[in-house]
Amino acid sequence: MIRLNNLLVGPVARLPWRVQTKLLAAFLAIVALLIALGAVGLYTLSGVNRRTEELISSERKIAAYRQVQHDTTSQLYSISAALLVSDERTLDSALRQLNQFGYDLERLQFVAKDEIKLLGKVRQEYDRFIAVVTRVVELIRGGHAEEARDAQLKEARPLANRLERLTNELVNKAEADVVADIEASGEAYRTSQMIVIAFVVGAIGLALILGRTISWSLIGPIREIDTRLNEIAAGDFTQRVNVGNRDELGALAANVNRTSEQLGDLYHQLELVSEHKSAFLASMSHELRTPLNAIIGYSEMLYETAQDEGQEEFLADLAKIRDAGRHLLGLINDILDLSKIEAGKMELYLEEVDLAGLVDEVRAIVEPLVAANGNRLDIVCPTALGRLRTDRTKLKQSLLNLLSNAGKFTHQGRVTLEVRPAGNEISLIVSDTGIGMTEEQQSRLFQAFSQADSSTTRRYGGTGLGLAITKHFCEMLGGSIAVESSPGRGSSFTITLPDRGYAAPALAAAIPDGVEHAPLVMIVDDDPNARDLLATTVRREGYRVVEATDGESALALARQWHPDVVTLDVLMPRLDGWSVLTAFKSDPELAEIPVIIVTVLEDRGIAVSLGAAEFLTKPVDRGRLASTIRRHVYGSGVVLVVDDESESRALARRHLDRLGWEAAEAEDGAAALTWLAQNPRPAMILLDLVMPGMDGLAFLEEIAKHGEWRAIPVVILTAKPLEAVERGLLTGRTREVIAKGADDLAQVLRRALVRLPKAAEVAAAAG
Amino acid sequence: MAKILIVEDNEMNRDMLSRRLARRGYEIVLAVDGGEGIAAATAESPDLILMDMSLPVIDGWEAARRLKAEPLTRAIPVIGLTAHAMAGDREKVLEAGCDDYDTKPVELPRLLQKIETLLGRTGERS
Numbered sequence: 001m002i003r004l005n006n007l008l009v010g011p012v013a014r015l016p017w018r019v020q021t022k023l024l025a026a027f028l029a030i031v032a033l034l035i036a037l038g039a040v041g042l043y044t045l046s047g048v049n050r051r052t053e054e055l056i057s058s059e060r061k062i063a064a065y066r067q068v069q070h071d072t073t074s075q076l077y078s079i080s081a082a083l084l085v086s087d088e089r090t091l092d093s094a095l096r097q098l099n100q101f102g103y104d105l106e107r108l109q110f111v112a113k114d115e116i117k118l119l120g121k122v123r124q125e126y127d128r129f130i131a132v133v134t135r136v137v138e139l140i141r142g143g144h145a146e147e148a149r150d151a152q153l154k155e156a157r158p159l160a161n162r163l164e165r166l167t168n169e170l171v172n173k174a175e176a177d178v179v180a181d182i183e184a185s186g187e188a189y190r191t192s193q194m195i196v197i198a199f200v201v202g203a204i205g206l207a208l209i210l211g212r213t214i215s216w217s218l219i220g221p222i223r224e225i226d227t228r229l230n231e232i233a234a235g236d237f238t239q240r241v242n243v244g245n246r247d248e249l250g251a252l253a254a255n256v257n258r259t260s261e262q263l264g265d266l267y268h269q270l271e272l273v274s275e276h277k278s279a280f281l282a283s284m285s286h287e288l289r290t291p292l293n294a295i296i297g298y299s300e301m302l303y304e305t306a307q308d309e310g311q312e313e314f315l316a317d318l319a320k321i322r323d324a325g326r327h328l329l330g331l332i333n334d335i336l337d338l339s340k341i342e343a344g345k346m347e348l349y350l351e352e353v354d355l356a357g358l359v360d361e362v363r364a365i366v367e368p369l370v371a372a373n374g375n376r377l378d379i380v381c382p383t384a385l386g387r388l389r390t391d392r393t394k395l396k397q398s399l400l401n402l403l404s405n406a407g408k409f410t411h412q413g414r415v416t417l418e419v420r421p422a423g424n425e426i427s428l429i430v431s432d433t434g435i436g437m438t439e440e441q442q443s444r445l446f447q448a449f450s451q452a453d454s455s456t457t458r459r460y461g462g463t464g465l466g467l468a469i470t471k472h473f474c475e476m477l478g479g480s481i482a483v484e485s486s487p488g489r490g491s492s493f494t495i496t497l498p499d500r501g502y503a504a505p506a507l508a509a510a511i512p513d514g515v516e517h518a519p520l521v522m523i524v525d526d527d528p529n530a531r532d533l534l535a536t537t538v539r540r541e542g543y544r545v546v547e548a549t550d551g552e553s554a555l556a557l558a559r560q561w562h563p564d565v566v567t568l569d570v571l572m573p574r575l576d577g578w579s580v581l582t583a584f585k586s587d588p589e590l591a592e593i594p595v596i597i598v599t600v601l602e603d604r605g606i607a608v609s610l611g612a613a614e615f616l617t618k619p620v621d622r623g624r625l626a627s628t629i630r631r632h633v634y635g636s637g638v639v640l641v642v643d644d645e646s647e648s649r650a651l652a653r654r655h656l657d658r659l660g661w662e663a664a665e666a667e668d669g670a671a672a673l674t675w676l677a678q679n680p681r682p683a684m685i686l687l688d689l690v691m692p693g694m695d696g697l698a699f700l701e702e703i704a705k706h707g708e709w710r711a712i713p714v715v716i717l718t719a720k721p722l723e724a725v726e727r728g729l730l731t732g733r734t735r736e737v738i739a740k741g742a743d744d745l746a747q748v749l750r751r752a753l754v755r756l757p758k759a760a761e762v763a764a765a766a767g
Numbered sequence: 768m769a770k771i772l773i774v775e776d777n778e779m780n781r782d783m784l785s786r787r788l789a790r791r792g793y794e795i796v797l798a799v800d801g802g803e804g805i806a807a808a809t810a811e812s813p814d815l816i817l818m819d820m821s822l823p824v825i826d827g828w829e830a831a832r833r834l835k836a837e838p839l840t841r842a843i844p845v846i847g848l849t850a851h852a853m854a855g856d857r858e859k860v861l862e863a864g865c866d867d868y869d870t871k872p873v874e875l876p877r878l879l880q881k882i883e884t885l886l887g888r889t890g891e892r893s
Contacts, residue, residue: 289850290777293872297783300875304787329872349858393857 008209013217016246022217026210033206037199044192051185057111058181061174064108065167068122071101072163075129079136079152086140094137098130115170122166129159221249225256227528232256237264281339285332292332296325334465341472348476350560353392355385355426359419362399370407370415375432377403380418388426390497394473398481401466402430402493410434410490424499425479431492437485445483446471470495519633519754520544522563524554524580525598526572530618534567534598537622538629542750551575555583558590564633564754567625568612570599578610585611594632598625630660634753635683638662642672642699643688643717652686652717655746659753669694673702676709684752689718715752717745769886770794772813774804774830775848776822780871784817787875793882801825805833808840815886816845817878819871820860828863835864844885848873 015022078094105126109119132155139148221243228241237260241253299322306314340346359381370377399417406415413433420427437445446467474481478498485491521543525531528549535545546561548554552575558566566584570577577597584590594613598620607615614628641652641663653663664682666672668691676682685703689696696716703709771793775781785795796811798804801822808816816834820827827847834840847860847868860868867881 286850289871290779293777294779294783296872297780297787301783301787304790351858 008213009216009220010244012213013221013243013245013247013249019218019247019249022214022247026214029210030203030207033199033203037196037203040192040195040199044188044196047188047192048185051181051188055178055181055185058174058178061108061112061115062171062178064104064111065171065174067104068101068108069164069167069171071097071104072129072160072167075101075133076156076160079133079156082137082140083145083149083152086145091137091140094133098133101126101130112170112174115173118166118170118173122163122170125159125163125166129156129163132156132159217245218249221245221253225249225253228256228260232260232263235267237261237267278339281336285336288332289329292325292329296322296329299325331465334469337469338465338472341469341476346472346476348391349393350389350391352387353390353395355388355419356381356383358392358396358399359417362396362403362417365400366403366407369404370410373407373410374412375407375410376414377407378414378416380416380420382419382421385419385421388497388499390477391473394477395497398470398473398495399428399430401470402495405466406430406432406434406491406493413490421499426497426499428495428497429492430495431490433490436487436489436491437483438487442483442485446481518542518544519564519750520546520561521629521633522546522548522554522558522561522566524548524551524566524572524577525569526550527569530569534620534625537620537625538567541626541629543629543633551577551580551583554580555587555590558584558593559587562589563593565613565629566593566595567598567616567629568595570597570601570603578606581607581610581612596628596632627660634659634661634750636660636662637683638664638679640664640666640672640675640682640685642666642669642685642691642696644668644691645688648688648717651745652749655749658746659749661753668692669696669699669702672699676703676706681708681712683713685712685714686749687714687716689716713752715748768792768794769814769882770796770811771882772796772798772804772807772811772816774798774801774807774816774818774822774827776800776819780819784873791879801827801830804830805837805840808834808843809837813843815882816843817882818845818847818865820847820849820863828859831860831863831865846878846881846885 012022017025075094075097078090078097082090082094105123108122112119132151136148136151136156139145139151221241224241224243228239231239240257240260243250243253245253299318303315303318303322306312306318337346359379363377363379367377403415403417410432411434415432416430418427418429418431420429471481474495474497479496482494482496483491484494521538523531523534523538523545524547525534526549531547531549535547538545543564546557546563548557550572554566554568557563568577568580572580577599581595581597584593584595591611595611596614596616597607597612598616598618600618602617604615613632616625616628639652639656639661641649641656643649643652643665644667646667649663649665649667653665656663661683664675664679666675670693672685672687673694687696687699694702696718700714703712703714771788773781773784773788773795775784775797776799781797781799785797789795796807796813798807802824804816804818804822805825807813818827818831822830825833831845831847834843834845844866845864847863847865848871849856849860849868850871856870857868866885869878869881
């Protein structure tokens with residue numbers, strides 16, 4: 001069907017007709033077929049009609065022949081009667097019979113005009129029969145009864161017999177005609193049936209093929225144009241729409257290509273302008289900063305000298321020069337930051353940041369600023385904050401901006417920095433008891449060069465760019481900033497950040513999506529369709545997906561996200577798959593990540609020698625892809641399920657089965673120990689705590705005594721809440737405690753299995 | 768008193784920094800580019816180096832790397848100075864082998880604290 005499509009769609013697309021002409025042609029073709037179908041129907045119907053008429057005329061002939069036979073017999077009968085009773089009435093009746101006979105014979109000649117020869121004979125015999133009968137009647141009338149009987153016996157009888165034979169012959173012939181007609185009619189019916197069916201099937205088929213061909217000759221280009229427009233929207237101006245159509249769609253495609261080229265040129269020019277602007281700003285900033293450094297530095301030196309030498313009258317003026325210089329420097333730095341942000345040149349440096357440490361640093365810098373207006377600085381920060389993957393400098397700058405603003409607009413009040421972890425996010429709240437803002441002021445707050453009131457710049461200092469920069473920074477870090485305030489009642493700014501760092505905006509599409517904590521699969525392919533296809537399959541299997549469009553970003557993203565598995569295309573521009581694979585394998589940070597080569601090539605040997613974990617050829621079978629990924633994410637092997645409830649064991653077995661793992665079952669601790677003694681080491685033990693016989697805790701004690709079993713990871717499955725003592729006993733021996741029924745067993749198993757060393761390593765360790 | 772090598776190409780910055788530090792009793796050695804900086808570090812064995820990162824001839828990044836690769840100068844603490852606290856500058860400076868970093872224009876009290884910390888640290892070690 002696909003080949004037929006290509007065979008037809010292409011030529012139809014290339015026809016130099018307008019779309020409506022093509023549609024009309026298809027419509028007319030179908031109409032012509034319908035007209036032909038109608039003509040065939042009518043022809044068949046007229047055939048049937050003709051045959052019916054023939055049948056009727058044959059039936060008429062047969063009736064007429066029978067009548068003639070009947071007449072012959074009646075004639076013989078009336079003559080016999082006249083011989084017996086020779087009165088006038090009987091004789092008249094015999095003669096009248098002759099008239100009837102004549103009349104019927106006339107009719108016969110009318111209905112069976114085609115039987116000329118036989119009818120001629122019948123006529124001859126009839127004429128002789130009439131002559132004989134008339135003679136017999138004359139003889140009877142003349143009283144020559146003996147002669148009449150003689151004539152009757154010797155002439156009339158044989159004549160009547162011959163007449164009967166002749167008419168029988170006619171009847172037989174007519175009946176044979178009828179049978180032949182009926183047979184022919186059946187044959188004709190079957191033929192017409194075939195013709196009509198063939199025409200109907202042909203008409204439907206033609207309509208379908210024409211419909212499909214024309215729709216695809218339209219849909220194909222539309223889809224291509226749509227893809228192209230999406231690419232243009234995404235900023236890729238290098239591709240062209242290639243459609244063979246010479247109709248309106250062809251014109252549209254040409255238009256899209258032209259527009260794309262023009263947009264590309266424009267974009268390129270804008271990029272150049274923007275680059276020039278950034279370069280200009282950068283060099284200007286540098287040129288401005290150098291003399292400013294001198295101004296600030298020398299004014300500071302003079303200040304120090306004046307202080308040392310007791311020249312108090314200069315101090316205030318020197319401080320003004322120094323502060324104005326600092327202000328100007330801050331302004332230049334902010335403008336440079338903003339221009340970098342706007343040019344998309346601001347880079348992110350994600351690292352593990354010790355949040356409590358960062359808060360301490362910020363406190364040390366801000367405390368004197370806040371205290372200057374007689375304010376108190378409160379820090380509310382949980383002690384066990386942990387680390388946050390983010391850009392240290394940008395987060396610090398954002399907090400400094402908010403806190404110095406708060407200090408600036410608050411007098412004799414309180415400034416608070418609160419750090420509040422909440423689920424997957426962390427909130428950093430800077431609040432003050434200062435002058436606050438109206439709704440109108442808040443709405444302009446985050447725009448560049450727009451302090452709440454232009455007079456505030458003069459009164460409170462500052463560049464008015466800080467909040468705009470802070471907002472950009474928060475967004476770059478994958479978070480947001482919000483404000484709550486009312487005049488006279490202070491303000492509260494809340495920065496919300498995800499608990500992980502986020503990629504720079506340029507890589508926005510490369511942020512993993514999918515179920516939180518699900519294993520991460522990175523898909524590397526330059527073809528968006530191939531990537532989509534793979535991503536859909538992978539997502540359906542419950543993984544998170546991160547997509548990379550080329551080799552360089554694949555390496556960067558792999559270092560950032562540490563995917564559990566990578567699928568890698570080979571034929572990519574610039575850095576091809578083999579180079580990416582080599583880079584993966586030579587980077588200690590990435591070498592352990594299994595790489596599945598997905599390609600149209602057949603170079604399995606190269607893939608294996610470069611260290612690929614698997615080799616799949618495109619088009620990829622979904623089931624095969626899913627099982628391959630599953631094998632590398634979850635590994636495979638045996639999990640010992642120790643539980644006295646058979647339903648719980650069956651449930652665990654089902655979940656394990658789905659992840660490609662095998663479940664061994666034991667109904668209590670003792671049975672589990674027996675199993676362990678008789679079998680190779682399982683990869684994990686799923687253990688119920690409450691069991692008759694040897695319970696879970698006793699079992700844990702037992703396996704702790706065996707060196708080789710002690711290392712087996714154990715996941716506890718329990719229905720009862722744990723006492724502190726039990727929790728203490730379990731700590732250090734188990735991986736995870738799951739509440740039966742409450743936690744999602746499937747999720748927990750997935751998590752636990754992902755973290756296990758893969759089967760091969762388990763086997764190696766066990767062996 | 769401690770000997771500090773200042774590697775800075777800008778004359779005014781060099782002048783200010785050296786005078787302000789000299790006033791606080793440090794012995795100052797000057798160099799105007801990376802190459803001179805490395806030579807001075809080897810010849811003078813300063814107790815600490817203040818190094819501008821954007822230098823002619825051999826830039827500060829490369830100079831710091833060479834100083835830290837050389838056994839003779841490896842132990843000398845280096846404070847990298849950059850013009851503006853750009854995102855990632857701190858990381859890059861530390862990556863190049865510097866022991867600490869600060870931004871220009873210098874805030875003298877902060878820089879002095881960093882200098883004292885590093886000098887104290889090396890003092891403890893030796």
